[in-house]
Amino acid sequence: MKKIMSFMLVSILLVSMLAACASNGGNNSNSGSTSGETTNTSNSSSTSNGSSPATTKQVKFTVPVLPDDLETFNLVNEEFKKENSNIEVEFIAFPATQYYEKLRIQLSGGVEYDLFGGVLDKMIDTGIVEPLDEYIKANNTDVIGYGELLDNLKVNGSIYGLPYRKSNWMMFYNKDLFDAAGIAYPSEDITWTEFRELAKKLTSGSGPDKTYGAFLHHWAQTWYMQAVQSGASVIDKDLTPFIDAMQYRLDLEADGSIMPWTESKSTGTHYNAFFQSGKVAMSIIGDWHVAQLRQAEDEGKISFNWDVTPVPHPDGVKANTSLGLPVSLMMNKNSKHKEEAYKVIEFFSGPVAAEIFASRGFITGYSNEDIIAAYFGDGSRNPANIHYFFETTEFAEYPMLPGVKTIVVDGIYVQEGELVFAGEQTPQEAVEKMKTRIESEWASIYEDQFKIN
């Protein structure tokens, strides 16, 4: 009897395993096509053509978004429900560092999310992102609120996502350190040359008690920023502006007014903890730092006064010219409910959502006076000059094309930059190498396929 039982158990196990394999294989070979029932979309009636209100068709979307945005999306969702009873949206988040890995592996493994959030360049090469131009026209979506941003986000002439928020770079400064040194707060129109002088003056002490005039995180953006501010792009054929940009960081290190790259890298010094320690007067970092510092204030971790001012600019460039990175909602072209999906995109990146996002400290893609007012809040919280964030002229941190971030910025720029700051090659040598590496590692794969505008 026992034997028969074990036989049955094993055969059941085997059959179920095989079945699981088979269905998996089927999904894999079908990935990117629309066959098979979707896992996350349930509908009672058949086609998505039923625009007549009589058919109350229930559609459910599960939408992955970046973890920092999840809570706000849920708040916006409450508003969305009031207007759209037939569309149910559930937002989910994956850990930020593996967000795109997980999203892409799930999508290619057969999980058919109709919508997802993220930066365009990490998703567009999949070929499953639906161009939105037609929907924008058909729905008469008001796109004026997005300003030039939407044009800058076009890839191969099409709009692939609507930006619900963006991050901008700003200069954060510790007011107490300025007061103690008897130096006036930095003005809103400050050049990189003036910034260097200021950083020198604010540096004092030595050893563990040293107070640095400024802090530049070890990311490549913090040094290449000034080249991009003057109009260069990280994939340009002529990269000469980046020589000066690297030299500038070296100069600051030589002045002793910033923590040397070798030290910040080998100690894993983080901009957030370091600024909170009160040992740095000026820190150049993104708008998300506002939320981090406010949280630190709530938890009583910092007691000094701080504010923001525009990032320094190169000579001849307009003040408050910054770098920005838009985050968008995108639609899966294999979705069976594209009309409804577009409604979700339109709403969650549109004015109602933007106001809620802004009130929670995010810079939004869509903007109008109400949204700006919501962003300022009642003025009771630091930083006092938060308005600068909404007044920037901005360049994209990098061209939003596939592979630029992973191969060019996080790969080539980081690696060649590191060797410069470790004192192992000159900026000229680095730029020469960057030029040939961009050509062979990025341009040879993507340049012909994807163009901006």
Added chain:
Amino acid sequence: MFKKKEQSQRKPLTIKQRNRLNGYLFLLPNIIGFLVFILVPVIASFGMGFVEWNGFGSPKFIGLDNYAKLMQDDNFKISFINSIVFMVLTVPLTLFIALVVAVWLNAGIKFLKVFRTAIFLPYVTSTIAIAVVWQLIFNPSKGPVNMFLHNLGIENLPGWFASSSWALIAVSIVYIWNSVGYYMVLYLAGLQGVPEHLYEAAEIDGAGIYRKFFSITLPSLSPIIFFTLIIGVINSFKIFDLIYVLTQGGPGRSTQVLVYTIYNTAFKQFNYGYASAMSYVLFILILIITLIQFRGQKKWVNY
């Protein structure tokens, strides 16, 4: 299922058949795991080495292009060399230290258990914790290592993780410290199996401590040394976690090893075909080295 039932009722299994069946049934869970999670992916990635695929749409067959591209690819060349250098730096030293420590512990010293645990502990410690601690130890300006070297009067202090000429060495040191315990336990187990009467006989013949080590201990341990050599080489090529948390392949590309580059290519750049081709080169590299070792074992391993 009914068929099976009928069969089993018709012809009862002999004891031998039943034992064999039981044996296979016991092996089944593991074999299924092996088939599903190892063999199938291994075969699939061999096929994937001949296509260009980003996970979406249909893979494009490109024949040997991926392999041809590897020959031109600086990132791959650098990782390939780094992997080999890392193997040469770590494997002999790890095994040597593990053997010395094992023999020392086996000599019946006091607090044997304390030392054994202390040496094995790093092996079961979380990589993240290890990384944080070693980053502090190797801090070029404030770390204890460089403080010590400075006090010795050494002027050009190594930059460790922040210098492209030292980073791979620094990672190797951490790796050796991390893995010595594992090999030490294997050697200790092997030493327990060396018959005591051999030593006694040798002593009567007037053998000293070194003579005993080289003529009895080492030959008796040779099968285990052979095993650890193979495992050690394979493990050193598999290094990923320490690199990922300590240096991310930097400074520059000085600690970029093969598995790290494969990970980046597949899961950051989503170039699955190309990454599969790289994995196969790694596989063939390990296979060749292992085959050479098997060839060589006849000369020095005693069973």
